[in-house]
Amino acid sequence: MAVRLVSERERDPVGASFRLGAIRGIPVFLHWSLAIIFLLLTWSIASGFSPEVFPEISPGAQWLIGATTAALYIASILAHEFGHAIVAQRLGVQVRRITLLVFGGVAELASESETARAELRIAAAGPAVSFALALAFLVGSLLATAADQPLLQAPLTYLAIANLLLGVFNLIPGYPLDGGRILRAIVWQRSGSKERADERAAQSGQVIGFIFFSIAVFLVLQGQLLSGLWLLAIGWFIQNNSGLIGAQSGMNALLRGVTTSQAMDDHVQMVPGRQMLRQIVDERVLGMGERFFVVTDEGTPRGILSLTDIVRTPRERWDWVAASQAMVPWSRVVAVHPAMPLTEALQLMTEREVSQVPVVHEGRPVGVLSREMIINNLRLRAELKSGVDRATQQRQRAPTSR
Numbered sequence: 001m002a003v004r005l006v007s008e009r010e011r012d013p014v015g016a017s018f019r020l021g022a023i024r025g026i027p028v029f030l031h032w033s034l035a036i037i038f039l040l041l042t043w044s045i046a047s048g049f050s051p052e053v054f055p056e057i058s059p060g061a062q063w064l065i066g067a068t069t070a071a072l073y074i075a076s077i078l079a080h081e082f083g084h085a086i087v088a089q090r091l092g093v094q095v096r097r098i099t100l101l102v103f104g105g106v107a108e109l110a111s112e113s114e115t116a117r118a119e120l121r122i123a124a125a126g127p128a129v130s131f132a133l134a135l136a137f138l139v140g141s142l143l144a145t146a147a148d149q150p151l152l153q154a155p156l157t158y159l160a161i162a163n164l165l166l167g168v169f170n171l172i173p174g175y176p177l178d179g180g181r182i183l184r185a186i187v188w189q190r191s192g193s194k195e196r197a198d199e200r201a202a203q204s205g206q207v208i209g210f211i212f213f214s215i216a217v218f219l220v221l222q223g224q225l226l227s228g229l230w231l232l233a234i235g236w237f238i239q240n241n242s243g244l245i246g247a248q249s250g251m252n253a254l255l256r257g258v259t260t261s262q263a264m265d266d267h268v269q270m271v272p273g274r275q276m277l278r279q280i281v282d283e284r285v286l287g288m289g290e291r292f293f294v295v296t297d298e299g300t301p302r303g304i305l306s307l308t309d310i311v312r313t314p315r316e317r318w319d320w321v322a323a324s325q326a327m328v329p330w331s332r333v334v335a336v337h338p339a340m341p342l343t344e345a346l347q348l349m350t351e352r353e354v355s356q357v358p359v360v361h362e363g364r365p366v367g368v369l370s371r372e373m374i375i376n377n378l379r380l381r382a383e384l385k386s387g388v389d390r391a392t393q394q395r396q397r398a399p400t401s402r
């Protein structure tokens with residue numbers, strides 16, 4: 001259904017999902033709520049075979065056909081998500097995982113598309129797969145009709161319609177639905193501004209989410225509780241996720257032109273490689289509250305030692321394990337340049353799943369950057385901006401109030 005950008009080191013994106021396996025290196029997760037959908041679909045399909053029309057079919061066969069059709073529908077949702085994922089992979093965007101949920105699937109991407117065109121292709125791939133499947137099931141259903149096989153024809157027709165609806169539903173232009181992503185890509189392409197596109201995407205999600213809420217309230221008032229709650233959940237999902245992209249675009253606007261050197265801490269804490277962890281913990285971590293060190297060998301950086309690296313070594317070995325043995329070697333360290341835009345540094349840290357990085361200039365560590373520093377910097381800028389906005393408003397209001 002949706003393609004989602006993973007913005008934080010996430011444990012379990014929605015909670016309570018289990019890993020089914022991996023296809024083409026992409027892990028597939030199933031959320032428990034999918035079981036409800038499976039049962040509901042099975043029941044609705046099985047009960048569709050009325051004894052008057054299908055006198056020859058036993059209740060057992062009804063349920064078997066129902067369950068098979070429901071499973072094929074869920075496989076269709078998975079195929080839709082793989083449409084997004086495979087195109088993303090081809091365009092060089094890493095796919096973290098695919099999760100199937102109560103109202104569809106989510107393909108989580110590790111980074112943003114580089115271009116509007118790439119974004120458009122990734123977003124359109126899912127609905128394209130759904131429409132192709134709808135067509136394939138339609139052909140199957142026509143063949144079954146020609147061969148006079150009503151027991152095959154009924155589920156195939158059902159799957160053709162279900163895939164058609166899945167494709168159409170996802171084209172609703174409300175971010176993060178595929179339609180909203182397509183809209184974002186088009187605005188991005190036309191205006192050349194990603195921020196403008198993000199703004200539009202966020203707005204589209206708010207509007208569509210609101211429409212879903214309104215219909216949900218109407219349905220609940222009509223006594224259709226289940227459908228109402230269903231739409232409510234979808235509306236909530238859309239509003240929530242489009243709110244995230246709105247926040248993201250606000251953040252990018254605040255950090256425009258800000259470089260890493262403006263947010264970093266230029267006190268680099270160094271430890272000699274031969275120093276034992278016990279001494280580092282006692283004197284530096286507990287003694288001075290430091291938690292991130294550049295390990296040096298006669299002034300040359302050899303690696304990075306963070307609190308995580310220290311804790312990974314069993315406590316009773318701290319007396320004889322040296323910093324150089326517990327560190328992440330310099331060749332594997334993710335480092336940033338002081339002139340790197342802060343948003344890019346943050347994206348790099350997110351992609352590589354690290355919370356602090358050394359800032360390196362001409363091979364020499366000149367500072368340390370952490371997520372916390374970026375957030376603090378962002379908060380300061382947001383406060384300053386809201387202060388300036390208020391002052392401007394007051395200045396503008398003052399003459400007219402007289």
Ligand SMILES: [Zn+2]
Nearest residue numbers: 001002126178
């Ligand atoms: Zn989709």
